[in-house]
Amino acid sequence: MRVIITEKNIGDWAACYVAKKILEAKPTKEKPFVLGLPTGSTPLGMYKRLIQFNKDGIISFENIVTFNMDEYVGLDKEHPQSYHHFMYENFFNHIDIKEKNINILDGMVSDYKAECVRFEEKMKAVGGVDIFLGGIGPDGHIAFNEPGSSLTSRTRDKELTADTIIANSRFFDGDVNKVPKLSLTVGVGTILDAKEVLIMVNGHHKARALRQAVEEGINHMWTISALQMHEKGIIVSDEEATVELKVGTYRYFKDIESANLDSEKLIADLYK
Numbered sequence: 001m002r003v004i005i006t007e008k009n010i011g012d013w014a015a016c017y018v019a020k021k022i023l024e025a026k027p028t029k030e031k032p033f034v035l036g037l038p039t040g041s042t043p044l045g046m047y048k049r050l051i052q053f054n055k056d057g058i059i060s061f062e063n064i065v066t067f068n069m070d071e072y073v074g075l076d077k078e079h080p081q082s083y084h085h086f087m088y089e090n091f092f093n094h095i096d097i098k099e100k101n102i103n104i105l106d107g108m109v110s111d112y113k114a115e116c117v118r119f120e121e122k123m124k125a126v127g128g129v130d131i132f133l134g135g136i137g138p139d140g141h142i143a144f145n146e147p148g149s150s151l152t153s154r155t156r157d158k159e160l161t162a163d164t165i166i167a168n169s170r171f172f173d174g175d176v177n178k179v180p181k182l183s184l185t186v187g188v189g190t191i192l193d194a195k196e197v198l199i200m201v202n203g204h205h206k207a208r209a210l211r212q213a214v215e216e217g218i219n220h221m222w223t224i225s226a227l228q229m230h231e232k233g234i235i236v237s238d239e240e241a242t243v244e245l246k247v248g249t250y251r252y253f254k255d256i257e258s259a260n261l262d263s264e265k266l267i268a269d270l271y272k
Contacts, residue, residue, distance in 0.1 A: 001227060004235065004261060005253055011042075011044065012264075013266065014043070015045075015053065016266035016270060018050065018131060019270055022059050023270075025130070027064060031063075032126065033063065034126055034128065034129045035064060035129070035130065036132030036186070037067070037068050037087065038135050039070070039083045039087065043135060047091045050091070051094045056271070061096050064101060067103045067104075067119070067123055067129060067186070068104040069134060069185060070105065070143045070183050070186065071183065071185075072180040072183055074180050075108075087102075105184040106184075113156075113157075115184065116157070116184060119186075123193075130194065130196065131194060131196045131198055132191050134191070135200050135201070136213070138167065139209065139222070140213065140222035141224070142227075143186050143187075144160060146158065146223075147161065147220075147222065151189065151192075151220050151229075152188065155187055155190055157185075165179045192229060197233050198236065199234070200235075201235055201236070201238070206241045207241050207245075210235070210241045210245065211244040212224065212225055213225055213227060213235060
């Protein structure tokens with residue numbers, strides 16, 4: 001596992017990494033590059049920077065296929081808090097991606113299981129996900145794989161915990177009763193199937209989750225810990241999220257990744 005601890009914007013670092021991988025892959029219509037994408041406040045910086053790279057002609061999304069991690073059950077695509085709406089407002093409406101290449105779970109379907117099977121099959125049909133990007137909750141969940149989720153789980157419907165509902169109530173006028181109680185989500189096993197997984201962690205409130213992910217053992221109560229089993233797992237963290245790491249752990253990762261921490265330099269290199 002690589003842990004990037006940067007003093008700069010973690011979204012910029014992630015965007016540079018994604019852009020570099022797209023440029024290296026040289027995607028075509030016949031062989032697209034496949035991204036797994038998250039929602040929430042954590043990836044907004046990454047999306048803004050990727051939009052800028054697209055506008056500046058650094059990268060194109062014409063031959064990119066995307067799969068979103070999750071969606072609330074019961075919110076239609078136009079609902080301002082649906083993840084479908086979030087993705088179009090914050091990313092898809094601003095880049096040159098083809099509509100047919102966008103894949104988001106439908107939270108309004110009557111047959112959840114069929115929708116989840118369809119989603120998994122579509123990922124396989126395009127050759128699998130090249131990079132799955134994500135954030136984590138304070139309780140260490142990735143996507144909506146709440147504590148206790150199977151680490152081999154696949155895309156499925158999942159009830160949200162009280163902690164997640166409370167955390168997400170800020171998007172629903174602070175009213176926990178407005179937050180959907182059920183979601184459709186990719187599984188931990190689905191995420192681990194990706195060729196690479198990049199998780200963004202920010203803020204003091206994520207510090208315990210980062211410690212569990214990096215220093216503790218693999219535990220289904222902290223689903224982020226499953227990243228330890230991935231041969232190309234990356235965590236990019238800000239300084240605030242590292243406060244519970246051992247000093248030795250912090251210094252180790254700062255030392256071995258010292259040449260890769262400056263996102264401003266990484267951005268400048270892309271424009272050369």
